[in-house]
Amino acid sequence: MTGWSRRSFLGAAALVAIHAAAPSGAEVLRRLDSDEEPPPHCRMLMRQVADLVIPDTDTPGAGAIGVGDFVLVGLAHGLEGTRLPPKAELAAAPSFAPYMRKDGSLDHAGWLEAKLGQDWLSQSPARREEILVALDAAAFKGDPTAAPWRAIKALILTGYYTSEVGGSQELNYELVPGRFDPKVPVKPDTRAYSSDWTAVDFG
Amino acid sequence: MMEKGSHFDAIVVGSGITGGWAAKELTEAGLKVLLIERGRKIEHQLDYETEMKAPWEMPFRGEGNADLYAREYPVQRLNRHFTEFTQGHFVNDAQNPYQTGPDTAFTWFRSYQLGGRSLTWGRQSYRWSDYDFGANKRDGHGTDWPIRYADLAPWYDKVEEFIGVSGAAEGLPQLPDGKFQPPFALNVVEQAVRERISANWPERRLTIGRTANLTQEKDGRGPCQSRSICARGCSYGAYFSTQSSTLPAAQATGNLTLITDAAVEKIDYDPKTRRVTGVRWIDSKTKTRYQATARLVFLNAGAFNSVHLLLNSASEALPGGLANSSGVLGTHIMDHANTLSAAAIMPGFEQWTTFGNRPTGVIIPRYRNMDAMDGAGHTRGFSFQGGALQSTWTAGKREAGIGADYKRHLQKPGPWRMVLVAFADCVPRATNRLTLDRTKVDANGIPQLHIDFAFGAEENAALAQAKADATEMLTKAGGHVMFGFDRPGPGGTAIHEMGGARMGHDPATSVLNKWSQAHDIANLFVTDGAQMASSACQNPSLTYMALTARAAAHAVSLLKSSAI
Structure with a gap:
């Protein structure tokens, strides 16, 4: 992740907008100057990670629809608090220090690549999943050295469930319900509504 | 743009929840009204740019650019209604600064645009009761309200029936x-x-x-x-918003002149007649200064901005600010x-x-x-x-x-x-107050508001x-x-900031009388949240609207009888 800086995403809003129209990464890259592109291996890693969190089922998974790139853009712009300084004791820890930016924030993508291991992408699918499951478990058990994963995972969920596929195929989407039904039976095929904004905000 | 020397029957400052009501009531009574809004024009339906968009159509999927928000919207982003979809309906904090005292944390949520916070409000609409209007008298905090529920009940009826x-x-x-x-x-x-x-x-x-x-x-x-x-x-x-409800009614009378991007800096006052004579404003785009005159002025800029305007309208004759012979202007502000x-x-x-x-x-x-x-x-x-x-x-x-x-x-x-x-309920306290910080000015050169709370x-x-x-x-x-x-x-979390120009029986201890009319200046009315003498514990906007309609009727009757 060396050489990938905040400046890399000065045009990030445009980048994400392009995602909406065309999730293809190649389309994104054509709109960026060559020195602003995240390195291909970084994009590949985040795509693979996102796809392990939300894989293909009866609907496409996160990898195929560009969630990895959304995560990189989100990290560049501080979504999920990722441009805020981590606790001082963590910032000085060996696993964090190499990835601290000048503004005091952590380069989450660089940290993740190191945390998973430099050869993670070349591991077998089963091994990749095993490593990620371990990181996820550690983060949610409160291991501070795994804590940044929680923000990355949150961005994967946001990237997926606010996409057209995640929001309107995996879940239901109805911008104009037209009525409020206070008591509806849950059936085996009931899917939540991504347009239930109260649930999204406060659930 | 306004011709030099333009004259109206009434000027209403602010086009939000109460400004829209003042404009509606005064125009429907036949008055020629100038409605002045500091923010940009937002046309009903045409300008709700994100209304029908899905998250995947937004640059940051509705979450917004956190980096931008940290720099330019550090307060507004804390509002529960602030999202990437709605950010255009909130002020840019960096461009609209205010100051707070060393022991004050106050999140001042603002919407400077046609319709003001009527576009972004929570819409909860409750009547106040005599437990509320009698609260100050009962426990001795603040000063007694000069009205009770019976005074306001018919105006609640009117407002509810109109807004729905x-x-x-x-x-x-x-x-x-x-x-x-x-x-x-x-x-x-x-x-x-x-x-x-x-x-x-x-x-x-x-x-x-x-x-x-x-x-x-x-x-x-x-x-x-x-x-x-x-x-x-x-x-x-x-x-209910100004755009959906009161503004069309006011415009239908043919009596309304509306200007936007116009930040009012002062209210003009004639010490000989002890009347306000009009207002002065700055065109936000051209920075040109304008003024207009009127027989009647309604302040509806939002509680804190109406107080700010009264303080900033100080003159040689009234060095403490307009309508401030009591010295309590700016004090006893509240939020739930x-x-x-x-x-x-x-x-x-x-x-x-x-x-x-x-x-x-x-x-x-x-x-x-x-x-x-x-x-x-x-x-x-x-x-x-x-x-x-x-x-x-x-x-x-x-x-x-x-x-x-x-x-x-x-x-x-x-x-x-x-x-x-x-x-x-928030107890009214003299130490919770608004003042002007004359050492810090905004983009128009106007002193910033200072909040102690x-x-x-x-x-x-x-x-x-x-x-x-x-x-x-x-x-x-x-x-x-x-x-x-x-x-x-x-403070400010409930977005029910109010007080600062409280209503009361006694001109020595309050700014406004029971008609939301300045004790000191008969043709000046303040009918937004600034007039509140206590806070109750339910949402106040419906009460502001009822008080506005009531005050407008009173003002019209005074005008028609040439009492003002």
Whole structure:
């Protein structure tokens, strides 16, 4: 992740907008100057990670629809608090220090690549999943050295469930319900509504 | 643009919730009115740019650019209605600075545009009762209101019938019933909690939030579509805003002149006649200064900005500011002490969900310190708002898991939760006040507002009791309480900032008389939140509107009898 800086995403809003129209990464890259592109291996890693969190089922998974790139853009712009300084004791820890930016924030993508291991992408699918499951478990058990994963995972969920596929195929989407039904039976095929904004905000 | 020397019967400063009402009432009475708005023009329907967009059509999927928000919207981003969809309906904090005292934390949420905060408000619409109008007299905080519920009841009727308020009549003296459209329904959990609370505490009532969202078509406005994205703007006109309701009425009279991008800096005053004569403003785009004259001025800039304008209109004749012979201008500001008292998991309802997004929650009106003084360490009331909701995919951010099973888990409606958020009465205090910081100016060279504000023992005691009560109620209703708080958020959190130009009997201790009319200046009216002498513990906007309509009628009668 060396050489990938905040400046890399000065045009990030445009980048994400392009995602909406065309999730293809190649389309994104054509709109960026060559020195602003995240390195291909970084994009590949985040795509693979996102796809392990939300894989293909009866609907496409996160990898195929560009969630990895959304995560990189989100990290560049501080979504999920990722441009805020981590606790001082963590910032000085060996696993964090190499990835601290000048503004005091952590380069989450660089940290993740190191945390998973430099050869993670070349591991077998089963091994990749095993490593990620371990990181996820550690983060949610409160291991501070795994804590940044929680923000990355949150961005994967946001990237997926606010996409057209995640929001309107995996879940239901109805911008104009037209009525409020206070008591509806849950059936085996009931899917939540991504347009239930109260649930999204406060659930 | 305004011709030099333009003259009107009345000038209304501010086009938000009360400014729209003032413009409507005064124009319908036949007055030629100039309505001045500091922000940009937003046309109903045409300019609600994000209203129909899905998250995937937004650059940051509705989450917004956190980096930008940290730099330029550090306060506004804390508003629960602030999103990437709605950010254009809130001020840029960096461009609209204000100052606070060293011990003050105050989040001042603002919307500088045509319609003001009527576009972004929470729409909860409650009458105040005599427990509220009598509060200051009863416990000695602040000064007595010169009006009681009976003075305002017909004006509440008028306002509710015009704006459209949905709600359920409950017959409660502390939250008088109004002229309601049919209510939204309680969901299955809320209905059960209502019944269980009533069974344990007959004096406590959970009811649907009374909201200015139509459930029936009204005057060309469509009923609510249960989207609950109101702050984006609503092309159906289903919630009350200046754009959907009062502005079209005022424009239909042919008596309204509207200007936008016009920041009023001073009100002109003639010491010989002791009357205001007009206002001066700066065109925000060209920085050109203009003025107009009028027989009557209504201030509706929002509580703090109306006070700011009165202070900034100081002159050689009135060095303390306009209408400030009492010296209390700017003092006794309030906001509800607001916190999440309890959040609980509500088991037993997993087989049920809902369809559609109801644009309101529930309310449990005050029940403490009514006829018996049963508040522990406080003399006033608190009420709860909140509701029952299901979690969804965002709960996955707090859970371990990856893969297909995790994805299937997030596909289903999540567990039911219920939250009760307390709004506690805020005691009026002289030390909570607004002043001008003449060492710091805004982009127009106008001194910035300085806010000193702190809650005290009364509010802390009320919220402690609210937390205990909320925990007990949700537990007896079958919930498992996860957490709750007993300290208020920063001032401004409730977005009910009010006071600073309080109404009162005595010109020596108050700024306005019972008609929202300045004691000192007969042709000056302040009818937004600045006029409030106490805060009650329910949302104040409906009361501001009723007071505005009442004041406008009085002003018109004075004008027509040449008394002003």
